Amino acid sequence: MAEGNLSALMPLIFFMAIMFGISIFVRHKQAEKNFVSNYFIGNRQLGGFVLAMTTVATYSSVSSFVGGPGMAYQVGFGWIYMAVVQVTAIFLVLGIFGKRVALLARKLNAVTVVDIIRARFQSDFLAAVAAFVIVLFFCGTMTAQFVGGAKLFAAVTGYSYEAGLILFGLVVVIYTSIGGFRAVALTDTCCAIIMMIGIVLLLKYVLAAGGGYENIMLTLETNNPELFEPFSFGNMPWTIYFTQWLLVGICTIALPQSVVRGISYKNTQGLHQAMLIGTVVVGFMNIGINFTGILAHGVLPGVAADYGGVDNIIPTTIVKAMPAELVGLAIIGPLAASISTISGLLIVASSAIIKDVYLHWAEKNKHAVTPARVKILSMATTAIIGGAVFVIALTPPSLIWLINMFAFGGLETAFFWTLLLGLFWKRANKLGAMLSMTGGTIIYCATQAAGFKILNLHQITIGITCSLILFLIGSYMGKKSDEATLKIFFPQ
Amino acid sequence: MKKKGVASMNEAQKFSLVKREAIYTGIALAGLIIFWLMAGFGTASSEIKIFHLPLWAVLGSIGVWIVAIIISAILSKILFKDVDLGGDNDG
Numbered sequence: 001m002a003e004g005n006l007s008a009l010m011p012l013i014f015f016m017a018i019m020f021g022i023s024i025f026v027r028h029k030q031a032e033k034n035f036v037s038n039y040f041i042g043n044r045q046l047g048g049f050v051l052a053m054t055t056v057a058t059y060s061s062v063s064s065f066v067g068g069p070g071m072a073y074q075v076g077f078g079w080i081y082m083a084v085v086q087v088t089a090i091f092l093v094l095g096i097f098g099k100r101v102a103l104l105a106r107k108l109n110a111v112t113v114v115d116i117i118r119a120r121f122q123s124d125f126l127a128a129v130a131a132f133v134i135v136l137f138f139c140g141t142m143t144a145q146f147v148g149g150a151k152l153f154a155a156v157t158g159y160s161y162e163a164g165l166i167l168f169g170l171v172v173v174i175y176t177s178i179g180g181f182r183a184v185a186l187t188d189t190c191c192a193i194i195m196m197i198g199i200v201l202l203l204k205y206v207l208a209a210g211g212g213y214e215n216i217m218l219t220l221e222t223n224n225p226e227l228f229e230p231f232s233f234g235n236m237p238w239t240i241y242f243t244q245w246l247l248v249g250i251c252t253i254a255l256p257q258s259v260v261r262g263i264s265y266k267n268t269q270g271l272h273q274a275m276l277i278g279t280v281v282v283g284f285m286n287i288g289i290n291f292t293g294i295l296a297h298g299v300l301p302g303v304a305a306d307y308g309g310v311d312n313i314i315p316t317t318i319v320k321a322m323p324a325e326l327v328g329l330a331i332i333g334p335l336a337a338s339i340s341t342i343s344g345l346l347i348v349a350s351s352a353i354i355k356d357v358y359l360h361w362a363e364k365n366k367h368a369v370t371p372a373r374v375k376i377l378s379m380a381t382t383a384i385i386g387g388a389v390f391v392i393a394l395t396p397p398s399l400i401w402l403i404n405m406f407a408f409g410g411l412e413t414a415f416f417w418t419l420l421l422g423l424f425w426k427r428a429n430k431l432g433a434m435l436s437m438t439g440g441t442i443i444y445c446a447t448q449a450a451g452f453k454i455l456n457l458h459q460i461t462i463g464i465t466c467s468l469i470l471f472l473i474g475s476y477m478g479k480k481s482d483e484a485t486l487k488i489f490f491p492q
Numbered sequence: 493m494k495k496k497g498v499a500s501m502n503e504a505q506k507f508s509l510v511k512r513e514a515i516y517t518g519i520a521l522a523g524l525i526i527f528w529l530m531a532g533f534g535t536a537s538s539e540i541k542i543f544h545l546p547l548w549a550v551l552g553s554i555g556v557w558i559v560a561i562i563i564s565a566i567l568s569k570i571l572f573k574d575v576d577l578g579g580d581n582d583g
Contacts, residue, residue: 077545077546077548077549077553080552080553081532081548081549081552081553084528084553084556084557085528085556087524087556087557087560088521088524088560091517091520091563091567091568092517092521095513095516095517095520095567095572096517096518097514099510099575099577100510100511102577103506103510103578106577106578213543213544217545218544221544228545228546228549230532230533230536230548230552245525250521267574267577268572268573268574268575268577269574271568272568272572272574275568275572276561276565276568278564279560279561279563283557283560284557287554287557291553424511424514490507491503491504491507492504
């Protein structure tokens with residue numbers, strides 16, 4: 001391990017030890033009966049506050065804390081105006097899917113989103129495709145979180161990238177594997193709280209280092225007038241606003257890692273609380289961290305390129321604005337965003353393999369699986385997926401942020417219409433869902449690979465439009481769902 | 493704790509209620525999008541400044557956030573009703 005700032009390391013070690021401790025405690029407390037429900041959805045026991053925090057923390061990734069505010073530094077208030085669309089994310093997913101998914105999960109004894117898709121469309125093939133899409137795109141997103149977090153760690157503490165990966169990456173894989181969903185939810189709550197504290201702390205020191213709010217703003221008004229214009233003199237075209245409404249706003253309701261929260265809460269009072277708390281928290285985080293990015297001009301004069309690009313703005317600001325003894329506290333916030341997203345995705349990816357593929361196969365083939373075996377396989381699968389992503393992150397692929405957004409769009413293309421129309425439209429059928437999920441995702445990936453765009457809009461617009469058209473074609477051409485299924489999903 | 497919902501709904505009524513709440517949420521989204529457009533782009537030409545920030549930046553960020561909180565409060569405290577979800581864990 002290279003020489004670095006040891007004082008910057010201690011708070012992080014302490015924080016990760018707490019996360020690990022929570023996981024051990026949760027494992028110790030969890031009843032051994034009904035392991036699958038316990039491990040993958042916390043036995044449907046989440047209260048309102050924890051539900052809000054885990055949904056927000058899983059949704060808010062390290063790019064919200066590093067790349068985003070770096071862009072705000074470059075673009076100005078147009079970036080906050082664009083990013084604030086994320087305040088819709090929590091009340092939309094919980095308001096549209098929260099109760100319906102909860103009612104259905106209890107009726108069907110479902111533990112995963114794929115369980116519900118399988119039951120709705122009566123298709124093992126579609127369920128397998130859904131599980132594959134989840135694992136594939138989640139691995140991309142998790143890699144981005146590992147790389148982003150470790151790069152930040154290296155830039156701020158002076159220790160190596162690999163040391164960062166081991167310190168927070170390996171620990172998050174271990175604690176998720178041990179504690180399962182309940183541990184993920186509780187550690188996510190700690191992460192969300194620490195993210196907010198980190199934002200307040202950084203904002204305070206940025207203001208102080210820049211000579212106060214008024215001084216920074218007066219300087220910006222003179223030197224950077226583009227920051228005060230919604231289109232930022234051409235740096236923020238309308239196409240970005242439009243696609244961001246889709247990509248990080250409306251279409252996020254179908255992200256499996258968010259929808260699964262609808263299966264995990266205890267009662268509807270908790271859901272109602274979570275809608276309100278989640279909206280307050282997600283807005284605070286988005287506005288707070290991006291505003292801090294703009295105010296960083298007071299600490300880092302010039303342009304982002306002077307500091308190695310937008311991704312280096314927040315790390316450099318932390319190092320320059322904060323006293324050395326508090327640097328360690330400041331990076332816990334962005335790293336918490338990273339680990340909470342990794343843990344949330346990891347447990348859903350693991351459930352896709354164990355519950356949606358393996359246990360379903362075993363049940364169908366009347367292959368007895370002992371509870372002890374399920375337990376070991378579940379924990380091992382979580383560890384193996386996390387370990388695999390960890391290894392990929394050791395040699396980080398280039399264009400990692402693009403991979404992150406690519407994965408986001410892919411998941412939305414695959415699941416948006418399948419879940420929305422599947423759960424609210426009787427006519428939706430197996431053929432429509434199959435065409436939509438497979439066709440839409442393939443078209444989305446192909447347009448991404450070819451760099452093909454229409455009106456310079458992000459390929460999510462093509463993916464989501466094609467998946468809708470395919471869904472409608474399939475639903476009107478294919479056979480209607482059988483009466484027994486419709487009775488479950490649309491009781492009269 | 494007193495529940496604000498209908499205590500004895502049958503299954504069809506529950507699903508109907510949940511569908512209605514999803515529609516309310518969709519309408520709330522449409523309202524927020526309209527507010528977002530008016531608050532930001534709609535006031536971009538204004539010369540008014542608040543704490544050194546142009547009006548559009550304040551309304552388009554903190555304004556949108558506050559409206560989203562109000563919408564969430566209206567949805568969750570007024571329009572949404574408590575439902576017995578069934579199963580052993582429902583409180």
